[in-house]
Amino acid sequence: MSTIVIGAGLAGLAAARKLTQAGEEVVVLEAQPYVGGRTRSDRDRLGEGRPADLGASFIDIGQDKVLAYCDELELELTPAFPLFPTAPGGRLTAASPLRSQVVLDGQRVDDWLRDQLAAEVHAALDAIAPTSTETVSAWTARSGLSPDARRLFCAQTGFNPVHVAAQVPMSMLEPPHIGRVCWMLADGTDSIARKLAESLDIRLGQPARLVRRTRGRIEVDTDTDTFTGYDVVVATPVTPTLRIGFDPVLPPWKIDALLSTPMTQGGKVVARYADGEEIVARIVPSVLSDGPITLAWARPVAADGSVTVLGLAADRADGFLRDEASALAALDQLIGTVLGRAPRRLGGIVQDWTQEQYAGGVVSILLADFPRLPSLLAQGVGPVHFAGEHTAEMWATSMDGALRSGERAADEVLLRRRIRAGRVATS
Numbered sequence: 437m438s439t440i441v442i443g444a445g446l447a448g449l450a451a452a453r454k455l456t457q458a459g460e461e462v463v464v465l466e467a468q469p470y471v472g473g474r475t476r477s478d479r480d481r482l483g484e485g486r487p488a489d490l491g492a493s494f495i496d497i498g499q500d501k502v503l504a505y506c507d508e509l510e511l512e513l514t515p516a517f518p519l520f521p522t523a524p525g526g527r528l529t530a531a532s533p534l535r536s537q538v539v540l541d542g543q544r545v546d547d548w549l550r551d552q553l554a555a556e557v558h559a560a561l562d563a564i565a566p567t568s569t570e571t572v573s574a575w576t577a578r579s580g581l582s583p584d585a586r587r588l589f590c591a592q593t594g595f596n597p598v599h600v601a602a603q604v605p606m607s608m609l610e611p612p613h614i615g616r617v618c619w620m621l622a623d624g625t626d627s628i629a630r631k632l633a634e635s636l637d638i639r640l641g642q643p644a645r646l647v648r649r650t651r652g653r654i655e656v657d658t659d660t661d662t663f664t665g666y667d668v669v670v671a672t673p674v675t676p677t678l679r680i681g682f683d684p685v686l687p688p689w690k691i692d693a694l695l696s697t698p699m700t701q702g703g704k705v706v707a708r709y710a711d712g713e714e715i716v717a718r719i720v721p722s723v724l725s726d727g728p729i730t731l732a733w734a735r736p737v738a739a740d741g742s743v744t745v746l747g748l749a750a751d752r753a754d755g756f757l758r759d760e761a762s763a764l765a766a767l768d769q770l771i772g773t774v775l776g777r778a779p780r781r782l783g784g785i786v787q788d789w790t791q792e793q794y795a796g797g798v799v800s801i802l803l804a805d806f807p808r809l810p811s812l813l814a815q816g817v818g819p820v821h822f823a824g825e826h827t828a829e830m831w832a833t834s835m836d837g838a839l840r841s842g843e844r845a846a847d848e849v850l851l852r853r854r855i856r857a858g859r860v861a862t863s
Contacts, residue, residue, distance in 0.1 A: 437461040437462060437463045437637075437663065437664070437665045438460045438461045438462070438665055438666050438667070438853075439452075439455050439460050439461070439462045439463075439665050439666065439667045439668070439669065439849055440462075440463055440465065440654060440656050440663050440664075440665045440667070440668045440669070441455075441462060441463070441464045441465070441668070441669045441671060442464075442465050442644040442647075442656065442668065442669065442670050442671060442672055442680070443464075443465075443466065443467075443473065443670070443671035443672040443676075443823075443824070444464050444465075444466035444468075444471040444472070444473065444629070444633065444638050444640075445471075445472060445473025445474060445475065445629070445671060445672075445673075445824070445838060446472070446473065446475060446628065446629060446632070446835055446838040446839050446842065447473075447671040447823040447824045447825065447827075447838040447839070447841045447842040447845070448464055448466075448473075448669065448671030448672075448823065448842060449464070449471065449629060449632040449633055449636065449842065450505075450632065450823075450838070450839045450840075450841075450842025450843050450846070451669045451671060451823055451842035451843065451845045451846040451849075452464045452636050452638075452669075452842075452846075453632055453636065453842075454842070454843055454846035454847075455846045455849060455850070456635070456636060458846070458850055460849070460850075460853075462636070462637060463637045463638075463639060463663055463665075464636055464637065464638040464639065465639050465642040465643075465644055465656065465658060465663065466638060466639065466640050466641075466642060467641070467642065467643035467644070467676075467794040468640065468641075468794055469640050469641055470626075470640070471626075471629050471630065471632075471633045471638060471640075472625075472626040472629030472630070473491075473629070473673075473795070474491035474492055474673075474789065474795055474798070474799070475489075475491055475492045475625045475626045475628065475629050475835065476489075476490045476491050476625075476626055476787070477489050477490065477624030477625050477626040477627070478490055478706075478785050478787075479624065481783055481784065481785035482706070482707075482708040482744060482782070482783040482784070482785065483708060483782055483783040484708075484738075484740070484742075486708055486738065486742075486744055486783075487623060487624025487625075487626075487627075487744075488624075488704075488706040488708075488744065488746075488785050489620070489624055489625040489626075489704070489706070489746060490703075490704050490706065490785070490787035491625065491704070491787070491789065491798070492625050492834070492835050493620055493625060493746060494519065494614060494618045494619070494620060495513070495618065495619045495620070495621070495835065495836070496613075496614040496615070496616075496617070496618050496834070496836075497516075497616055497617035497618070498831075499831055499834060499835070499836035500836075501831075501836045501839050501840050501843075502628070502834075502835050502836040502839055503619075505628060505632075505839060506621070506628065509628065509631045509632070511621055511622075511623070511627055511628055511631060512621070512622040512623065513619040513620070513621060513622060514619055514620045514621070514622050514735065514736050515619075515736065516617050516618065516619055517617075517618055517619075517720075517721060518615065518616060518617060518618070518721050519614065519615040519616075519618050519721055519722055519733065520532040520533045520535065520536055520612075520615040520721060520722060521535040521536060521721065522535075522616070523535070523554070523558055527558075528612055528615060528616050529558060529561055529610065529611070529612060530557070530561060530589070530592070530606075530609040530610035530611070530612055531554050531555075531557040531558040531561060531589075532554075532612065532615065533592055533595075533612075533615070533722070533724050533731075534550065534553055534554035534557055534585075534588055534589065534724065535550065535551065535554045536721060536722045536723060536724045537550075537718070537719055537722070537723040537724070537774050538550045538553075538588065538723075538724050538725070539723060539724070539725040539726070539727065539770060539773050539774065540584065540587065540588065540725070540726050541726070542727065542769070542773065543773065544773050544774055549584075553582075553584055553585045553588055556581065556582060556585045557581065557585050557588075557589050560579040560580070560581055560585075561579075561610060563579075564578060564579045564580075566579075566606035566610055567606065568605060568606060568607035569605050569606075569607070570605065570606050571601065571602050571603065571604060571605055571606070572589070572590055572592075572593055572601040572602075572604045572605075572606060572608075572609060573590065573600075573601040573602040574602075575606050576589055576590060576601075587726050588724070588726065590726075591724060591725065591726040591730050592609055592724070592730070593608075593609075593730075593750075594702070594730030594731065594748060594749070594750040595730060595731050595748060600752070607806070620735060625835075628835070639661075642658040642659070642660070642661065643658055643659060643794065644656050644657070644658060644670075644672075644680055645657050645658060645659065645680065645681060646680070646681040646682075646683065647668055647670070647680060647681070647682050647683070647820060648682075648683045649683065649684065649818065649819065649820070652666075653665070653666065654666060654667060654668045654819055654820070656668060666819060666852075666856075667819040667820075667821060667849045667852060668819065668820055668821065669821045669822070669823055669842075669845045669846070669849065670820065670821065670822050670823070671822075671823040671824050671841075671842060671845070672794070672824065673699065673794075673795055673796050673797070673800070673824060673825075673826065674694055674697045674698075674699055674796060674800050674813075674824075674826050675699055675795075675796025675797060676793070676794050676795070676796055677694060677822075677824075678691075678694055678695070682820070686817060686820075687817060689812060690812070690815070690817060693809060693812035693813050694813065696805070696809060697800050697801065697802065697809060697813065697826055698797075698800075698801050699796050699797025699798065699799065699800055699801060700750075700797050700798040700799055700800075700801055701750065701751035701789070701790040701797050701798065702748065702749050702750040702751040702757065702788075702789065702790065702797075702798055703749055703751070703757045703786065703787045703788040703789045703790065703798070704746060704747065704748065704749070704786070704787045705729055705746075705747040705748075705749055705757075705763045705764060705766065705767045705784070705786050706744065706745070706746050706747070706784060706785050706786075706787075707744070707745055707764055707767050707768070707781050707782075707783065707784035707785075708742050708743070708744050708745075708781070708782045708783045708784070709742060709743055709744075709745060709771065709779045709780060709781055709782060710741065710742055710779075710780040710782055711741065711779070711780065712734075712737035712738065712741050712742050712743030713737055713741065713743075714775065715734065715743050715745065715771060715775060715779060716734050716737055716743055718774050718775050718776075719732065719733070719734060719745070719771065719774050719775075720734065721733065723770060723771075723774055725770055727766065727770065728749050728752075728754075728756045728763075728766050729747040729748065729749050729763075729766055729767055729770050730748055730749065730750065731747065731748045732745055732746065732747040732748075732767065732770055732771065733745070733746060734746070742782055745767065745771060747767045747770065749763065751788070751790045757786060757787075757788035757790070757791075758788060758791075760784075760785075760786040763786045764781065764784040764786065767784070768781055799825060799826075799833040800824075800825060800826035800832070800833055802826070802832055802833070806832070807829045810826065810827055810828060810829050810832050811829060813826050813827045814827035814828075814829070814841065814844065814845075816845075816848055819852065821845040821848050821849060822845065823838075823841040823842045823844070823845040824838060824841055825837045825838040825841065827841045827844075828840050828841045
């Protein structure tokens with residue numbers, strides 16, 4: 437083969453597809469027994485074949501690359517919806533999520549109090565502009581927010597999910613990057629990965645252990661085989677990339693960039709409930725909570741009247757996501773608090789990305805070092821190219837960014853081919 441792609445997530449699949457279309461002989465090595473990476477969707481645990489999106493969920497307005505892929509691959513989207521309400525006047529700010537349904541200390545906050553808290557934060561954002569590197573906790577203290585407004589605003593740091601508010605810069609919340617208009621893939625997020633994988637040479641269960649450069653070639657060792665090519669595209673998340681051996685060793689600036697990019701930790705709690713119309717009427721567009729599940733939203737109501745609700749949970753080292761029964765019970769309680777009665781769960785599943793060795797977490801944390809850090813993460817080292825949501829200079833950490841990064845890495849390989857062909861022709 438001419439190019440080896442490590443990782444069959446969206447970045448690796450986009451790179452392999454573009455290279456294959458350009459005539460390259462490509463093999464994709466994937467450690468897991470499935471394609472898609474963190475766009476995984478389970479179709480067994482909810483019942484009736486309903487997809488449970490365990491990782492990526494949203495396509496946001498402005499993410500034109502992923503929307504173009506959906507159009508080209510003829511993938512159906514859900515109807516557009518706002519993830520968060522806007523403020524009076526139509527503005528979307530870091531205070532907008534506070535206008536969703538709100539649960540504090542396990543109790544639903546009355547609408548009038550919720551709007552009062554949101555207005556307080558909105559006014560503070562206008563009066564005391566946060567700096568991009570200032571942590572969320574630091575800004576809430578400097579702005580003088582009331583205790584309830586502060587707790588509610590800090591709860592948003594679980595959306596990615598990330599760690600505690602003291603570790604999250606305001607640049608991740610203000611200005612908001614998502615929420616005005618969103619879509620989901622009607623047949624589950626991994627439908628785009630499964631479609632991209634068609635006609636590609638993908639070897640599942642082949643974790644890359646060593647990338648070796650030798651005599652103008654690249655060799656990639658897995659647990660059972662050695663693959664040889666001219667170029668390699670490393671399209672794995674930050675943490676798994678750091679576990680791959682490179683010979684020669686990657687330059688210090690590349691390793692420093694990887695080590696400077698931690699990954700968010702946490703996962704998803706997903707359940708299918710009866711009485712979908714009633715639930716959707718109460719939780720649309722979303723539910724914000726200061727509890728273990730910080731954000732919950734619903735997919736469209738199914739033909740049988742059931743609805744799938746998805747919840748985000750940050751890993752706070754308390755074992756919450758390791759206990760599936762308790763995590764599903766927490767989602768039941770959150771939905772029941774807003775609904776006013778206990779919901780009837782038909783199926784459920786919990787995904788803990790912290791425990792996934794070939795994921796390493798949910799998404800990268802680029803913090804305030806943007807765009808310098810993604811630029812370093814994206815830069816190739818000779819015939820070793822890099823892709824993934826962490827390398828995207830546009831829509832980083834998203835499906836859109838992953839697809840863009842894969843195409844960019846493929847372009848780098850093709851440029852090397854043209855340069856090499858030119859040298860051969862003139863020699």
